[in-house]
Every structure is written in structure tokens, then in C-alpha cells.
Amino acid sequence: MELIDQTTVLTGVGFCPPALREHIIKGHPETGKKWLADLPALLKSAEKIWQLSLGACFPDASFNFVAPVTRADGSQAVLKCGLPTLALCNEIAALRHFNGQGAVKLLQADEEQGLFLLDKVEPGTLLETHTDPDYATRLAVELMQRLHKPLNTPGSFQTLADLFKGFDDLYQRFDGKTGPFPSVLIDHAQGISRELLDSQSAPVLLHGDLHYANILLSKANGAIAIDPKGFIGEPEYETPLPRLTPELTKKVLRRRLDVLIEMSGFDRERIIAWLFAKATLAAWWSFEDTGEISLPFLECAERVLEIGI
Ligand SMILES: Nc1ncnc2c1ncn2[C@@H]1O[C@H](COP(=O)(O)OP(=O)(O)O)[C@@H](O)[C@H]1O
Ligand SMILES: [Mg+2]
Numbered sequence: 304m305e306l307i308d309q310t311t312v313l314t315g316v317g318f319c320p321p322a323l324r325e326h327i328i329k330g331h332p333e334t335g336k337k338w339l340a341d342l343p344a345l346l347k348s349a350e351k352i353w354q355l356s357l358g359a360c361f362p363d364a365s366f367n368f369v370a371p372v373t374r375a376d377g378s379q380a381v382l383k384c385g386l387p388t389l390a391l392c393n394e395i396a397a398l399r400h401f402n403g404q405g406a407v408k409l410l411q412a413d414e415e416q417g418l419f420l421l422d423k424v425e426p427g428t429l430l431e432t433h434t435d436p437d438y439a440t441r442l443a444v445e446l447m448q449r450l451h452k453p454l455n456t457p458g459s460f461q462t463l464a465d466l467f468k469g470f471d472d473l474y475q476r477f478d479g480k481t482g483p484f485p486s487v488l489i490d491h492a493q494g495i496s497r498e499l500l501d502s503q504s505a506p507v508l509l510h511g512d513l514h515y516a517n518i519l520l521s522k523a524n525g526a527i528a529i530d531p532k533g534f535i536g537e538p539e540y541e542t543p544l545p546r547l548t549p550e551l552t553k554k555v556l557r558r559r560l561d562v563l564i565e566m567s568g569f570d571r572e573r574i575i576a577w578l579f580a581k582a583t584l585a586a587w588w589s590f591e592d593t594g595e596i597s598l599p600f601l602e603c604a605e606r607v608l609e610i611g612i
Pocket of ligand 2: 365
């Protein structure tokens with residue numbers, strides 16, 4: 304049995320919350336445990352090399368170690384540290400491409416070690432907690448307009464077509480069928496995603512995972528995106544979907560989409576189709592991650608289809 308002082312552990316600098324540890328081990332069965340064992344030394348060396356003083360990990364960090372830091376000049380920043388995968392390198396490359404326009408500014412990066420330093424967004428309130436949904440929608444549209452710029456060189460970024468190969472993985476996993484998922488739903492979502500992929504407008508570099516919990520409020524710069532994945536595709540794909548809550552009735556969702564369409568000029572049918580395809584794909588990813596069906600994603604797909612009718 305491990306003897307640990309819970310008080311020190313739960314507030315300790317470099318402490319990795321249990322849910323995050325679990326996620327890392329599940330997500331990287333071969334390498335996750337060793338990475339976690341090496342994490343304290345890695346954080347210490349980052350503190351030394353980049354002259355930082357590390358704070359406690361953000362409680363809502365879910366895939367990577369993310370913590371506030373104080374730099375040598377007294378300014379505040381955020382250190383993000385994860386397994387040095389292609390996904391993490393693409394996050395760094397996307398932040399470089401956005402160059403502080405709409406996305407948080409990248410200050411330093413070491414791709415080999417999986418470490419990077421970001422501007423700290425203050426106060427950093429999640430946009431999804433904003434009490435005025437119309438205002439939150441408007442901020443999200445403005446943010447997309449700042450983010451979406453043509454990409455001159457594709458680099459190592461994947462495309463939306465790569466992303467939606469997720470449906471092929473699903474069929475493969477269940478021997479050509481859809482396992483616990485309704486086949487009508489998956490067939491429909493895959494069919495719609497193919498039509499959308501084949502008829503996209505001019506591609507840009509997308510954030511790739513823009514939802515209201517990846518948008519933070521900044522005193523100085525309005526809404527700022529964090530945690531980009533960096534995919535190439537048409538801007539309409541990016542439309543963020545509000546988290547499903549009992550208050551998010553069909554009427555409220557329709558109103559939020561109306562505001563978004565009016566401001567963005569996006570095509571209503573394409574947005575609804577992308578949202579449906581994305582929510583269904585997210586349900587599959589969540590199953591891949593946890594081995595369980597995620598009802599919120601499936602309900603979301605259903606509700607989006609309903610308002611599209
Ligand atoms: N630049 C930042 N400024 C302020 N808070 C941040 C910043 N980056 C991340 N955070 C906080 O850390 C949390 C996790 O960050 P995120 O990049 O989404 O990590 P993960 O890859 O684990 O999802 C965010 O929800 C937010 O609370
Ligand atoms: Mg995140």
C-alpha cells in the first residue's frame with residue numbers, strides 16, 4: 304500500500320489529478336504509465352530551463368497536465384505538458400499558425416518533450432458559463448472569424464476527411480456492423496459526412512474542437528480559443544454546439560443557431576448537417592475512450608436533426 308499525505312498530494316505542485324491520470328493511462332496503454340512516472344522530473348526541468356515557478360494543475364485538465372506558472376519577470380503564463388504525440392505537435396503547430404489571432408498565444412515550445420508555454424488568459428472564465436447565450440454565440444462567431452485564415456502550406460495537419468475515417472473504424476470494430484449504436488443513425492451520419500466532405504467551400508485551418516468549454520474569456524482580448532487540434536476544412540464545420548442541459552430546449556437551440564447563422568452568413572443546412580455528423584462521431588470517440596455509450600452525444604445528434612426538420 305502506498306502511504307501518502309493526502310493534503311500535500313492534493314495541493315502539491317506537479318500533482319496530476321486522478322481522473323487525468325486515468326485518462327492518460329487509458330489513452331496510452333503502452334506509454335502512459337511511464338510518462339506519468341517521469342512527469343515530476345520533466346516538470347522540474349521545464350521549471351529550470353524556462354525559469355518558471357509551477358502552480359497546481361487546473362482541475363478541468365482532461366488529457367494533458369496544464370498548470371499556471373509564474374515566469375522569471377513575474378508575468379503569469381500556463382504550462383501544458385503531454386505525451387509527445389502527433390496530436391500534441393499539431394496543437395503546437397496550429398497555435399503557431401493562429402499566432403495569437405483568436406487563439407491563445409504560444410510563448411515557448413519543445414515538441415520533443417511535449418511541453419509548451421502559453422499566455423495566461425485572465426480571468427479565463429469558460430464561455431459556456433456566460434449567462435447570456437446570445438452574447439456567447441456572438442463572441443463565438445467573432446472568434447471563428449478571427450481564427451479562419453487560408454493555410455499556405457498544409458504541413459502535417461490532417462483534413463476533415465481524415466477525421467471522419469472514424470466511422471470506418473467503427474464499422475471495422477464491429478465486423479461491418481454498428482455494435483451498440485443504432486445502424487440507421489451511423490449509416491445516416493456517415494452518408495451525410497461524405498456529402499459534406501465532397502462539397503466543401505475554400506479550406507482554412509480549423510481549430511478542430513471548438514466548443515464553449517474551449518473558449519475562455521479574456522479581459523483584454525474578448526473570447527480566446529484554447530486546445531486546438533488543427534484540421535484542414537471548410538469554416539462551417541467549426542460551428543460550436545452548446546452543451547446539452549435541460550434548459551437547452553429545442554426552442555433555445557434553434558434561437559442560438561438563428562443568431563449564429565445571421566452573424567456568420569453560414570448555410571443553415573450545412574451547419575445542421577455538420578453538427579449532426581460531429582455529435583455522432585463524438586459518440587463513437589467517447590465509446591472508444593470509455594467503452595460506454597455516451598447518451599448526451601447521441602441525444603445531441605437527435606436534437607440537432609429534429610431542429611433541422
Ligand atoms: N492559456 C490558458 N489560460 C488560462 N487557463 C487555461 C489556459 N489553458 C488552459 N487553461 C485551463 O486549463 C484547462 C485545461 O486546458 P486544455 O488545454 O483544455 O487541456 P486538455 O488538453 O487536458 O483538454 C482549461 O479548461 C482551462 O481551465
Ligand atoms: Mg480541453
